[in-house]
Amino acid sequence: MAKELTTREENYSQWYNDLVIKADLAEQSAVRGCMVIKPYGYAIWEFMHDALDKMFKDTGHVNAYFPLFIPKSFFSREADHVEGFAKECAVVTHHRLMNDPNGNGVVVDPSAKLEEELIVRPTSETIIWDTYRNWIKSYRDLPILCNQWANVVRWEMRTRLFLRTAEFLWQEGHTAHATKEEAEAEAQKMLGVYTEFAEKWLAIPVYQGVKSANERFAGALNTYCIEAMMQDGKALQAGTSHFLGQNFAKAFDVKYLNKENKLDYVWATSWGVSTRLMGALIMSHSDDDGLVLPPHIAPIQVVIVPIYKSDDQRVAVNARCLELKSRLEAKGLRVKYDDRDTQKPGFKFHEWELKGVPVRLAIGPRDVEEGTAELARRDTMTKESLSIENIEGNVADLMDVIQKNLYQKALDYRNSHTYDVDNWEDFKAQIEKGGFVHAFWDGTTETELKIKEETKATLRFIPLDVKEETGVDVYSGKPAKMRVYYAKAY
């Protein structure tokens, strides 16, 4: 039988699509630009959700929920914000259908036109700040540290499973603070949370940075980001945290009385990560045999495949498999016992490899006799026979080994695809080959845009811990004070 996947060399886009669909994570929906997240894919998202939710709560945040529909007028309050989102909004104009008088099915009832159109949220800053106005009167009401788990809609021209769908799932944190310093600290703290999550849970190494003015979130004074490198040499923005200053407080008139009994505008942040992280996860670790999942986030960490010919063998192998399953589960491992009688072992091996299960145990009559099991690692694709004595302890330890190995592999890849470049020729050549290019920037939007125009590369970020250096801009030749990171991006 032919290989399931297109190879990465043939066409990375197609490979990625194949991977998402064949590994049973998601599929294209009948609705333009949307996707159906299938149970296996959703299980991964649930692990992400739960881990992040706990981290948010540990940092003092609470969950709330705000409406899906936002009155159109809310968008005109913050000029930059509407500028940033106007082109990609879904708009509700009517509230009723009727039978077509000409008998052509159902049509929109023209008499049910809304007085004011409703926008399906592309993000919730506006409706949340309209609500916060009523919640905040005094410095005693601050800070407000709310998060929302929700779906949002952005009517993108071109979509791609997980990375850019018309509708996507995310969390958006929206906080309100009495001081600028506190808000700035909050935005940076949440960037730290995202960094830890990406690196510890998803095993994706990320750079922390600040966006240039040009790439900043619509309405923000500062946008912090984490950026990852995919296996095709393109960068992916994996999460953002915005310092919004007093822009939204001013737009929605959110003032509080401070300790000096003076009215002041509230300081704000917002931060979010989305199902795009699924895309990052898939593209960071997977290979031509399919998905590779880090153990911390894998819905199934160990799959047990029984091997037998006769009925006697089946009974004996089954008993051993069930025993191992419960021992592994007692160690807190997520185990799947694939006892389907309808597929052969070889088929199952390939199927679970395609789905990225970190460890497979195969148990046959020989193993039952000798007290062994065949253990196969997804990350290295190696197999070994080992004793079932304390196998649960060994497998549990192996989870950490695999988690670290995947992180290290991704880190090595990222580092070996990050280049210091000092002249324009090298810059162009390197960008063409992919990876991050670390080069001097004169600090102007003009240069940034010219570079984008000529190479398609965008200024991904200014490193959070950027050090002052003296040099000349790689493009303009003007004096520059720091190096920044450029890349082609998703």
Added chain:
RNA sequence: CGGGAUGUAGCGCAGCCCGGUAGCGCGCUUCGUUCGGGACGAAGAGGCCGCAAGUUCGAAUCUUGUCAUCCCGACCA
């Protein structure tokens, strides 16, 4: 929204140039043999060829329109 391509069985495709009423591989069903890396044989089920109009005795095939999808741009988490 610009440029390119494609819509034929659940999936992947051939057939179209040169019109004659649809085929291959995988998958699916049944039976038998198999089972330590994607099994094999036999017999089956499944499609108004994206949609609409036109040309024709006759259209998957030719013409026009339309819709959808994918890829490359522009836009974006």
